Amino acid sequence: MGVLVLNAGMEPLHTVSVPHAVRMLMRNVAEIHEAETGSKFGHFPLPKVVRLVRYVVMQWRYKHPPRWSRRGVLRRDDFKCAYCGKHADTVDHVVPLSRGGERTSWLNTVACCGGSSRSCNARKANRLPAEAGMHLRVKPRVPAWTEVYGPA
Ligand SMILES: [Zn+2]
Known part of the structure; x- marks a missing residue:
């Protein structure tokens, strides 16, 4: 299961693994936007969607196609x-x-x-x-x- 990463302006960027998302939370790079109720990953609510604290320029999108679904x-x-x-x-x-x-x-x-x-x-x-x-x-x-x- 992936965690959706939103840019600071709320645009979806890509998905990352739960541990990766939690590392982003610990480094204060991202905040929880939506969490799985009742589930925890360490001290954190299990994230479903995280939002970047600072806006990133979307070059990532130019280099990577959206993930297949x-x-x-x-x-x-x-x-x-x-x-x-x-x-x-x-x-x-x-x-x-x-x-x-x-x-x-x-x-x-x-x-x-x-x-x-x-x-x-x-x-x-x-x-x-x-x-x-x-x-x-x-x-x-x-x-x-x-x-x-x-x-x-
Ligand atoms: Zn048909």
């Missing part, structure tokens, strides 16, 4: 299925995991409709799009930070 893929693709354009509620691995596709790559994942046997997710199953006779309407790409987390 299912939610991020859905947001990048505007919750539209990459195959049929209907509402997407799941994520498809273009090259299936069973065929060596990467699990957490922005470039191997697209938003996809799921939930029924007629959904694109069920139709494609463990096949490549071409094998399933399906066509990608969008090319998977690494999203901008704002596409995943909203405007800064």
Whole structure:
């Protein structure tokens, strides 16, 4: 589980591990913005979100793509299925995991409709799009930070 780090101006920057977040608190680099109620890590409430005390220039964002997440893929693709354009509620691995596709790559994942046997997710199953006779309407790409987390 990661701890979300917010810039002093509240923009999400990245996630860090709990021990890393606690070290930031101990060094007074960051303050707790949101904590897990009832849980502690040493003397600190278990942080869920920490906020930097001083504003950092966001060069970090230019060097690092946002971390992959299912939610991020859905947001990048505007919750539209990459195959049929209907509402997407799941994520498809273009090259299936069973065929060596990467699990957490922005470039191997697209938003996809799921939930029924007629959904694109069920139709494609463990096949490549071409094998399933399906066509990608969008090319998977690494999203901008704002596409995943909203405007800064
Ligand atoms: Zn679909």
